[in-house]
Amino acid sequence: MSTSAQGIVERLRSILGLAPEAPVEQLKGYVEVSVDPASLRDAAAKLKAAGFDHVKSVTAVDYPDKKQIKVIYHASSMLDESLSGYVVGLATSVDRDNPTVPSLSSIWVSAEFQEREMYEFFGVNFEGHPDLRPLLLTPDVAAQRPLRKDFKVVEEDDYLKSTYDEYTSTKRWV
Amino acid sequence: MGTEGSQVQSLPGMQVHPLKKNLYEVAIGPAHPGSGHMRILVRVEGDVMVEVDPDIGFVHRTMEKLSEGRDWMKNIPLFERMAILDACNVTLPYVEAVEKLLDVDPPERAKYLRTLLCEINRVASHLYGFGIFGVFLGHSTLYMWAFGDREVFVELAERLTGARLTHTYPMFGGVRRDMPDDFGQHVRKAAAYMRRRLDEYAKIFLLNPNIRSRLEGVGVVSKSRAVELGLAGPNVRASGVRYDVRLAEPYEAYDRVDFEIPIYEEGDSLARAWQRVEEIKQSLSIMEQAVDWLEKHPREGFVHEKFWKTAPPIYKKVYAGEVPYAGKYRVKMIPLYASLKVPAGRSFARTESAHGEITYYVESDGKDVPYRVRLVSGSYRNVIAFKYVMPGHRLADLPAIYGSFDYFPPEWDR
Amino acid sequence: MVDMVTPYEIGHGILRYIIFYPPVYQFVIIPGLIAALVVAIFIIWFERKAAARVQMRYGPYEISPRTGGATQLIADLIRYSFQEIIVPRTVDAVIYFAAPVAAVILSLLPLDAMPLTTNPAFWPIPMDYSLLLAVALMTLSPIFVMAMAWASNNKFSVIGGVRESFIVTAYELVAVLSMLSVAAAMSTYNLVDIVQAQSSGLWFGLLDPLAFLTAFIATLMTTSGFPFEIPDSESEIVAGPYTEYTGLMYGLDMGAAYIKRWVFSVLMALIFLGGWAPYVPGPGFVLGYLVPSLIVSVKALVIMAIMSFLRAVYGRYRIDQALGIGWEILVPLALAAIGIGFAEAYFHVYAYMGVMALAS
Amino acid sequence: MPAKIEVKESPKRGILGRIISGNVGALVLGVKYFLDPNRFTLMYPHEYIKLNTGYRGFIVLIYDKCIGCGSCARICPTRAMRMLFLPQKEGERAKKKYPVINYNRCIFCGYCVDICPTEALYHVPYHDIVYYNMNDLILTLDEFQKEPEYATAKEGIPVRYIFDERRGLVKVKAQEPPQGPESGAAPTASPAPAPQQAQAAQKQGESTSKPSEGGGSA
Numbered sequence A: 001m002s003t004s005a006q007g008i009v010e011r012l013r014s015i016l017g018l019a020p021e022a023p024v025e026q027l028k029g030y031v032e033v034s035v036d037p038a039s040l041r042d043a044a045a046k047l048k049a050a051g052f053d054h055v056k057s058v059t060a061v062d063y064p065d066k067k068q069i070k071v072i073y074h075a076s077s078m079l080d081e082s083l084s085g086y087v088v089g090l091a092t093s094v095d096r097d098n099p100t101v102p103s104l105s106s107i108w109v110s111a112e113f114q115e116r117e118m119y120e121f122f123g124v125n126f127e128g129h130p131d132l133r134p135l136l137l138t139p140d141v142a143a144q145r146p147l148r149k150d151f152k153v154v155e156e157d158d159y160l161k162s163t164y165d166e167y168t169s170t171k172r173w174v
Numbered sequence B: 001m002g003t004e005g006s007q008v009q010s011l012p013g014m015q016v017h018p019l020k021k022n023l024y025e026v027a028i029g030p031a032h033p034g035s036g037h038m039r040i041l042v043r044v045e046g047d048v049m050v051e052v053d054p055d056i057g058f059v060h061r062t063m064e065k066l067s068e069g070r071d072w073m074k075n076i077p078l079f080e081r082m083a084i085l086d087a088c089n090v091t092l093p094y095v096e097a098v099e100k101l102l103d104v105d106p107p108e109r110a111k112y113l114r115t116l117l118c119e120i121n122r123v124a125s126h127l128y129g130f131g132i133f134g135v136f137l138g139h140s141t142l143y144m145w146a147f148g149d150r151e152v153f154v155e156l157a158e159r160l161t162g163a164r165l166t167h168t169y170p171m172f173g174g175v176r177r178d179m180p181d182d183f184g185q186h187v188r189k190a191a192a193y194m195r196r197r198l199d200e201y202a203k204i205f206l207l208n209p210n211i212r213s214r215l216e217g218v219g220v221v222s223k224s225r226a227v228e229l230g231l232a233g234p235n236v237r238a239s240g241v242r243y244d245v246r247l248a249e250p251y252e253a254y255d256r257v258d259f260e261i262p263i264y265e266e267g268d269s270l271a272r273a274w275q276r277v278e279e280i281k282q283s284l285s286i287m288e289q290a291v292d293w294l295e296k297h298p299r300e301g302f303v304h305e306k307f308w309k310t311a312p313p314i315y316k317k318v319y320a321g322e323v324p325y326a327g328k329y330r331v332k333m334i335p336l337y338a339s340l341k342v343p344a345g346r347s348f349a350r351t352e353s354a355h356g357e358i359t360y361y362v363e364s365d366g367k368d369v370p371y372r373v374r375l376v377s378g379s380y381r382n383v384i385a386f387k388y389v390m391p392g393h394r395l396a397d398l399p400a401i402y403g404s405f406d407y408f409p410p411e412w413d414r
Numbered sequence C: 001m002v003d004m005v006t007p008y009e010i011g012h013g014i015l016r017y018i019i020f021y022p023p024v025y026q027f028v029i030i031p032g033l034i035a036a037l038v039v040a041i042f043i044i045w046f047e048r049k050a051a052a053r054v055q056m057r058y059g060p061y062e063i064s065p066r067t068g069g070a071t072q073l074i075a076d077l078i079r080y081s082f083q084e085i086i087v088p089r090t091v092d093a094v095i096y097f098a099a100p101v102a103a104v105i106l107s108l109l110p111l112d113a114m115p116l117t118t119n120p121a122f123w124p125i126p127m128d129y130s131l132l133l134a135v136a137l138m139t140l141s142p143i144f145v146m147a148m149a150w151a152s153n154n155k156f157s158v159i160g161g162v163r164e165s166f167i168v169t170a171y172e173l174v175a176v177l178s179m180l181s182v183a184a185a186m187s188t189y190n191l192v193d194i195v196q197a198q199s200s201g202l203w204f205g206l207l208d209p210l211a212f213l214t215a216f217i218a219t220l221m222t223t224s225g226f227p228f229e230i231p232d233s234e235s236e237i238v239a240g241p242y243t244e245y246t247g248l249m250y251g252l253d254m255g256a257a258y259i260k261r262w263v264f265s266v267l268m269a270l271i272f273l274g275g276w277a278p279y280v281p282g283p284g285f286v287l288g289y290l291v292p293s294l295i296v297s298v299k300a301l302v303i304m305a306i307m308s309f310l311r312a313v314y315g316r317y318r319i320d321q322a323l324g325i326g327w328e329i330l331v332p333l334a335l336a337a338i339g340i341g342f343a344e345a346y347f348h349v350y351a352y353m354g355v356m357a358l359a360s
Numbered sequence D: 001m002p003a004k005i006e007v008k009e010s011p012k013r014g015i016l017g018r019i020i021s022g023n024v025g026a027l028v029l030g031v032k033y034f035l036d037p038n039r040f041t042l043m044y045p046h047e048y049i050k051l052n053t054g055y056r057g058f059i060v061l062i063y064d065k066c067i068g069c070g071s072c073a074r075i076c077p078t079r080a081m082r083m084l085f086l087p088q089k090e091g092e093r094a095k096k097k098y099p100v101i102n103y104n105r106c107i108f109c110g111y112c113v114d115i116c117p118t119e120a121l122y123h124v125p126y127h128d129i130v131y132y133n134m135n136d137l138i139l140t141l142d143e144f145q146k147e148p149e150y151a152t153a154k155e156g157i158p159v160r161y162i163f164d165e166r167r168g169l170v171k172v173k174a175q176e177p178p179q180g181p182e183s184g185a186a187p188t189a190s191p192a193p194a195p196q197q198a199q200a201a202q203k204q205g206e207s208t209s210k211p212s213e214g215g216g217s218a
Helices: A004-015 A038-050 A109-122 A138-144 A163-170 B063-067 B077-078 B084-102 B108-136 B139-162 B183-206 B209-215 B223-229 B269-294 B313-320 B334-340 B380-382 B385-389 B398-405 B410-414 C014-019 C023-030 C032-052 C071-082 C093-113 C130-138 C142-152 C154-187 C191-198 C207-220 C247-272 C285-312 C320-348 C350-360 D016-035 D071-075 D112-113 D142-145 D194-216
Strands: A024-026 A031-036 A054-063 A067-077 A088-095 A100-102 A125-127 B024-028 B039-045 B048-055 B260-263 B345-353 B356-364 B373-374 D004-007 D047-049 D059-061 D081-085 D097-101 D121-123 D157-164 D168-174
Touching: A004 A038, A038 A088, A038 A100, A054 A109, A054 B356, A067 A109, A067 B039, A067 B260, A067 B345, A067 C093, A088 A100, A100 C023, A109 A125, A109 A138, A109 B385, A109 D157, A138 C154, B024 C071, B024 C154, B024 D047, B024 D097, B039 D194, B048 B385, B048 B398, B063 B077, B077 B373, B084 B108, B084 B356, B108 B139, B108 B183, B108 B345, B108 B398, B139 C032, B139 C285, B139 D157, B139 D168, B183 B209, B183 B269, B183 B380, B183 D016, B183 D157, B183 D168, B209 B269, B209 D016, B223 B385, B223 D121, B269 B398, B313 D097, B334 D004, B334 D071, B345 D157, B356 B380, B356 C207, B380 B385, B380 B410, B385 B398, B385 D097, B398 C023, B410 C014, C014 C023, C023 C032, C023 C093, C023 D004, C032 C247, C032 D016, C071 C247, C093 C130, C093 C247, C130 C154, C130 C191, C142 C154, C154 C191, C154 C207, C154 C247, C154 C320, C154 C350, C191 C247, C207 C285, C247 C285, C285 D016, C285 D194, C320 C350, D059 D097, D059 D142, D071 D081, D071 D112, D071 D194, D112 D121
Parallel strands: A031 A088, A100 A125, B260 D004, D047 D157
Antiparallel strands: A024 A031, A054 A067, A067 A088, B024 B039, B039 B048, B345 B356, B356 B373, D059 D121, D081 D097, D157 D168
């Protein structure tokens, strides 16, 4: 995998003008830069100016124990060959109760629909989004914010509860 | 730049809301004769579309939520249901992301086998796309031809993996079957047949003046617009953008196979159709090169030794085909797969599926179920084209543009 | 000179005056309703089989494997006639029921203006201006398709109806011009003279192929043949004007479309392919009337078969492209066809073969 | 030698010539296929595809090879296969458990067959079995050991598809499966060596009888 070149981390630091100890970690397959919500928009603007011209995926991850929701914008470039091999994850963490993140759809239009999806699944309120309404789910399901960890989905186990005779006669698959 | 003041608070379909003066709302779908389940709310002024709002989610199977409850290995058949006609390309990035977390690099033969199946699926998926394209333009011959010829590649996949569509072929560390003995000449025959058929497709469809006039200059996406909207796959390369995951970040055996990435400059529906024809040709040549390599090299190394070293002797007998009813070259899995625990970490992987670039963000906290899997498919990234590319065209252009973007509703709903 | 009208002597009483009375007979039986239905069934079967052969499949097969699925069409006919007719509440019932019936009747009407023999006894109407009358009657039925669309009060059918009205403006002028180009060449409106002028083997279709081509394309446009299947294209507007129709009413609509194509084909067979050309109608009912009409029917069938084969080759045009083709390509071609017609009249092409006496 | 960029250009619209040649080309191709159609439709009930042994069809359990480890139930992505505890006889310490399958949920992914350490599960190379109600799809332990009865093979003609340069796929008559009259040995199309064949059939024959009376006597 050619994504672990040290050059990209340095380049990111210079693009975003971050302090040397700012958290830019080289992960498996992408480089994550975590920024606080206030400076998210101008970090995105700098990235776009530097050549990261589109967002591949907008992800939200729910950490109930840390009471935080992390929103990651995986951005990369299509036009600039030197950057198209790398993916940058611009991450911010907001508290879990009423997560509001400045919407980047004005900078990257490609993030618009995925921000709507994160709104309906996690309840992350992207302020400044042109029309923030549920994309995939119906409004009442979206109100339950299904992808949060507290929306439990119970899984079945490996063993049948009914006994041999009961199963052979009634064939109840419990 | 959002649409001008359409502050519609709730889902348009659900509530009546004041229309502008003479806009006429037509709902196309959800049970649509051509594609799958999707609804497009089109506000039409006369015959020209003013506002197009895709109302998707009819085939949403909550794959991201389900994946958080299932073991690592069980998510492969789950994610495959996103686009079963392109099963290998869709599950491969998930397998690669987890392999990155496991620090396991599949052996050379497994990489070539994966590339081979990915290309067979790409051709089958492009042919499916041409079939739907034909239905949308009323050209039933192309629909029947595309689906008929797709049978050749589905048969190839069935010979290689034992299942027609849902192969679940890649697994962590390798693949589940090795190539049968006579598979090479099957691939060469299928490739020769398909090359001849592609010229006939062009003659009856792309060079047919009736279809050309429907496609030329329709749904034009400029180079900068395509990049700004973040479209994916052939739709981007048809607008002149030189971007392909197999070129930017070669995965599996794509850096050892020489092929060309066709780029078209026009960016209209016709260019997207020609783009797919050229990509099928390239896929056929990749398939042939992969099969040549596989036939020349010895039959070992289809699974990483970490998962094969501790295999009991019966596994070798099953692979050799001595067990009578077990078929030949079947790779058995060691029971470790059933309770695999992936070390904590976050990883991101992307491949070039037939509908476009597909990306997985996998986060694990060391347990036997993933903590979070975020998957964005090619069709999902192209949905934004409804809203920004379609307005201004005629209502009758909607099928032409829809078909040229090669949408697959189950893939964008996930 | 047209010889004296000899009274026809077929049957007596109810047979003579109702069933074998030429205007009724020609409307109801031979080229009319019954023949049209039989031809429609054959053409639908041929269309499905031909498209299937081109498209790597078999078409109707399972119902009667030996005869290649022919009884499938009878099964469809029975299904249509016994299916439940669901009338939505929001439909304005009078026009909803009247329009399909009127469409069928009016698309059959031109058959009365077409002679099928030289024996004046079997002419349904005086044949002096028959070509003019036939072409005029053909332009009546589209209005009822629009009435259907208006009556069914549904978004898709209204859009379909508007498209039908657009496409009428596209093909109307072209059809009339190309059909009348034969009058220019033979300087007569009498279809019998036209057919007799071609009886010497020199068909007008060969002499003025441009007119034949434009008439062929105009017919495709009227009956939404395949490149121009726009009013009821199922990918964006479900079934166009016929969306709200079910059961027998839907059968009637489809029948009207095929009957209109059949009527156009009969007229084109008469004008361009020389009607009953090689055969000279003899005396009596069978030789003088039945046989020539069968010959004309066979020629019309060939034209219809070619039209329905195009389903396997073409997609669908957009409405503005169809209009573009209609106005920018077909109208000049039709005018050129009339020009060729005048040139033939100037050089007395048909007169040269001694037919001029007839026309004087 | 990774991929190279290759800029192409879609054929231009051209003047009237292109329109006529386009139309004529399409029509000629249509007539060519009208006269010589290339059809490989399978007339399903009258013919059926004879799939080779590698095909992932219905799954059958060999009772005495199964050690009840439960890894097949653990790996099954759709919980279609779960472990059923046999009634505990007095002498035994641990409760014995065997897998049973629910074909309403099974997606034929073949994970269970691939993970079974003692190769106690195997695929039967056919999949088109019809049941009259959903309960028949849930198999008991005894039904799970018998191979499902393949009705299509009775009146259909076995057919195989081979690849062909000109025609794509060509239907070819497959030779009759060596289906023995008794319990239906594993019908392998590839001519597996006869002795092995008989030995496998014989092993299944006697193994299927044991559990039923075992189960029944409890």
